Amino acid sequence: MFHYTVRRLLYAIPTLLLISLILFLLLDLAPGDPTAQLPLTIPPDVKERIRASLGLGEPIHIRYLLWLQQFFVNESLHLISELTGWDISGDRQRVISWQTRSPVVDIVIQRLPQTLWVVGLSYVVGIAIALPIGIISAYRQYSWFDQVGTFVSMVGFSVPTFFTGVLLIVIFSVHLGWLPSIYDTTHVVTDWNSFLFQIRQLLMPVFVLALFNAAQISRFMRASMLDNLNLDYVRTARSKGLAERAVILVHVLRNSMIPVVTVIALGVPSVFGGAIITEQIFKVNGLGQLLIIAIEASDIPMVQTLSFIFAILIVLFNLIADVIYGILDPRIRYD
Amino acid sequence: MRQFKGKAVQLPVSDPTLLEVTELETVFSTRDAQIFAVNSVSFDLKAGEVLGVVGESGSGKSVTMMSLLGLLPSPPARIRNGSVMFSGRELLNMKDAELRKIRGGRIGFIFQDPMTSLNPVFTVGFQLMEPLRRHLGMSRGAARKRAAELLDLVGIPDPAQRLREYPHQFSGGMRQRAMIAIALACEPKLLIADEPTTALDVTIQAQILELVRGLRQKLGMAIIWITHDLGVIAGIADRVMVMYGGQIVESAPVDELFGNPRHPYTKALLATVPSIRGDRADKLSSIEGITPTLTRRPAACAFKPRCRFAFDRCGIELPRRTGLGSGHDVACFLQDGQGATSNV
Ligand SMILES: Nc1ncnc2c1ncn2[C@@H]1O[C@H](COP(=O)(O)OP(=O)(O)OP(=O)(O)O)[C@@H](O)[C@H]1O
Numbered sequence: 001m002f003h004y005t006v007r008r009l010l011y012a013i014p015t016l017l018l019i020s021l022i023l024f025l026l027l028d029l030a031p032g033d034p035t036a037q038l039p040l041t042i043p044p045d046v047k048e049r050i051r052a053s054l055g056l057g058e059p060i061h062i063r064y065l066l067w068l069q070q071f072f073v074n075e076s077l078h079l080i081s082e083l084t085g086w087d088i089s090g091d092r093q094r095v096i097s098w099q100t101r102s103p104v105v106d107i108v109i110q111r112l113p114q115t116l117w118v119v120g121l122s123y124v125v126g127i128a129i130a131l132p133i134g135i136i137s138a139y140r141q142y143s144w145f146d147q148v149g150t151f152v153s154m155v156g157f158s159v160p161t162f163f164t165g166v167l168l169i170v171i172f173s174v175h176l177g178w179l180p181s182i183y184d185t186t187h188v189v190t191d192w193n194s195f196l197f198q199i200r201q202l203l204m205p206v207f208v209l210a211l212f213n214a215a216q217i218s219r220f221m222r223a224s225m226l227d228n229l230n231l232d233y234v235r236t237a238r239s240k241g242l243a244e245r246a247v248i249l250v251h252v253l254r255n256s257m258i259p260v261v262t263v264i265a266l267g268v269p270s271v272f273g274g275a276i277i278t279e280q281i282f283k284v285n286g287l288g289q290l291l292i293i294a295i296e297a298s299d300i301p302m303v304q305t306l307s308f309i310f311a312i313l314i315v316l317f318n319l320i321a322d323v324i325y326g327i328l329d330p331r332i333r334y335d
Numbered sequence: 336m337r338q339f340k341g342k343a344v345q346l347p348v349s350d351p352t353l354l355e356v357t358e359l360e361t362v363f364s365t366r367d368a369q370i371f372a373v374n375s376v377s378f379d380l381k382a383g384e385v386l387g388v389v390g391e392s393g394s395g396k397s398v399t400m401m402s403l404l405g406l407l408p409s410p411p412a413r414i415r416n417g418s419v420m421f422s423g424r425e426l427l428n429m430k431d432a433e434l435r436k437i438r439g440g441r442i443g444f445i446f447q448d449p450m451t452s453l454n455p456v457f458t459v460g461f462q463l464m465e466p467l468r469r470h471l472g473m474s475r476g477a478a479r480k481r482a483a484e485l486l487d488l489v490g491i492p493d494p495a496q497r498l499r500e501y502p503h504q505f506s507g508g509m510r511q512r513a514m515i516a517i518a519l520a521c522e523p524k525l526l527i528a529d530e531p532t533t534a535l536d537v538t539i540q541a542q543i544l545e546l547v548r549g550l551r552q553k554l555g556m557a558i559i560w561i562t563h564d565l566g567v568i569a570g571i572a573d574r575v576m577v578m579y580g581g582q583i584v585e586s587a588p589v590d591e592l593f594g595n596p597r598h599p600y601t602k603a604l605l606a607t608v609p610s611i612r613g614d615r616a617d618k619l620s621s622i623e624g625i626t627p628t629l630t631r632r633p634a635a636c637a638f639k640p641r642c643r644f645a646f647d648r649c650g651i652e653l654p655r656r657t658g659l660g661s662g663h664d665v666a667c668f669l670q671d672g673q674g675a676t677s678n679v
């Protein structure tokens with residue numbers, strides 16, 4: 001398992017380099033110009049100087065190599081300096097956002113908590129709802145519980161979050177006035193009341209996303225349980241006189257969880273990706289929103305870096321999913 | 336065999352009956368049909384007795400035995416009728432909690448397919464310790480020790496190490512041995528073995544047969560042994576029950592059945608037996624004709640379409656099991672009294 005993991009990590013390097021190159025080329029093709037939105041009163045020669053200062057005059061392979069160096073070497077050195085306090089990064093050029101002129105990675109780190117709070121929490125809540133629903137639906141297949149579960153997850157899965165989100169805002173913020181429609185990211189929890197406010201403002205965005213996640217995962221859980229419930233080993237477990245609870249929650253569940261855990265692990269990068277639309281609706285200034293704004297402003301370094309970070313996460317969690325699979329299923333041997 | 340039968344006769348006259356099944360009927364309700372898999376099956380079993388059950392594929396052997404312990408998935412299975420008395424207690428309407436004490440505790444079950452009957456994600460030790468901890472209330476340590484003894488008992492070398500392994504690390508024969516160890520863990524009064532040797536090659540079959548024979552002697556348990564293989568039956572059973580179309584068509588002490596088969600189906604079975612445990616390709620299915628469909632409750636002899644001796648009555652009336660003396664009974668109009676007269 002250890003060798004397998006190391007080998008996979010090594011394979012990941014060329015994969016990621018290739019991804020970064022493709023991202024870079026794609027973004028270079030994009031028609032946007034970062035100076036396009038500057039006021040027209042700025043004289044053309046000044047504009048030209050701004051372009052030059054952004055490095056736009058260089059040929060493409062130089063710009064790519066520069067980005068590589070900035071992202072992999074300079075940012076890493078900077079991170080190490082930050083963590084250890086040693087000054088090893090010097091004044092090396094970091095990846096800079098064209099929009100804000102500050103380092104991209106710093107902005108990402110600023111935005112991360114909001115996304116993790118809202119999107120991460122909704123993922124956790126979604127899983128927590130989905131697993132029991134999936135288990136019970138499968139165990140009581142075609143019961144009213146299962147029927148309702150099937151209906152709700154179909155709705156949750158097929159109705160887009162921009163619809164449920166707006167619907168909730170209309171009902172709970174506009175008509176009833178119970179919940180804030182905008183997520184206030186500057187809010188700090190200091191006491192009971194501010195904690196309650198935090199809960200209230202989390203309620204709608206978390207619910208919208210959790211519904212979507214739960215819909216998906218509960219279906220997986222149900223299908224996986226059903227695959228296992230009629231297998232011979234379940235009958236063996238019953239023939240040993242085990243309580244039904246032990247048969248289901250020990251024997252069947254352990255087997256059923258194998259594919260589900262994989263699906264859950266593979267879904268984690270999308271948490272970091274931020275639920276772009278939901279963040280927009282509730283004005284959560286997380287990573288998803290950051291990406292949207294960067295795209296609108298043709299902030300290429302920001303888009304490039306964010307997309308690349310997502311790519312790293314996807315590759316990483318693919319590996320994690322495989323490793324978990326190997327841990328849960330003793331029949332899988334990677335070496 | 337012989338000495339055991341002698342012993343069975345000497346059992347106390349009070350109530351030696353361990354299991355008494357009466358008029359058992361099991362149906363499967365599938366989307367488009369009802370399948371009458373077990374039809375009015377009655378038999379009994381004395382403590383320490385070995386009952387062989389034979390019959391071609393689909394004759395209801397497994398379904399009958401799983402019905403006894405409520406191990407069939409429901410739906411689609413439903414037990415419509417019957418009574419199963421085990422040690423003087425009715426199993427069919429017993430509370431689940433009570434029934435669970437009997438499953439694995441008093442009655443051990445070995446299933447047909449050793450490759451899939453063990454849970455792939457738990458160690459063999461874990462699965463073997465479960466019944467010990469549940470029924471005998473053993474501590475983890477005690478259960479582990481006992482589990483190792485059990486593996487040793489069923490002839491698995493290096494048991495302490497083997498306990499830590501997963502089923503996929505066991506060969507087919509070893510898995511079946513592990514299943515046997517699980518079924519025997521709590522020293523049950525009754526062992527139901529559903530074709531425990533079918534999936535195994537001949538030498539392993541012989542070993543397992545020898546093993547169970549030895550264990551029976553040691554533990555004094557009764558055994559129901561289901562098989563396609565009449566050779567195996569001859570080697571282990573005291574009494575044999577022949578099933579056809581979800582019914583028992585003939586039942587007799589083993590020597591009597593082999594020496595004096597009365598039902599045309601039994602005769603056909605015996606005629607197809609390959610020379611002493613030979614190749615299994617030539618098993619029971621080689622009787623001419625197709626197996627009966629079970630979509631209707633039998634109202635006539637199920638074997639009639641394939642029977643060389645069939646006459647009018649076989650097609651309009653259901654033959655009932657009729658005793659021929661010395662524990663031999665048969666459900667065939669040819670055998671009740673003289674020729675085709677009524678048995679009412
Ligand atoms: N889950 C089920 N749903 C519907 N029908 C079933 C089900 N299980 C068994 N049956 C039917 O019950 C009948 C008896 O099957 P059973 O498994 O008892 O046969 P068997 O004598 O054990 O055969 P084999 O020697 O192949 O094991 C068959 O016709 C089978 O199709």
Ligand SMILES: [Mg+2]
Pocket residue numbers: 396397398447529
């Ligand atoms: Mg069977």
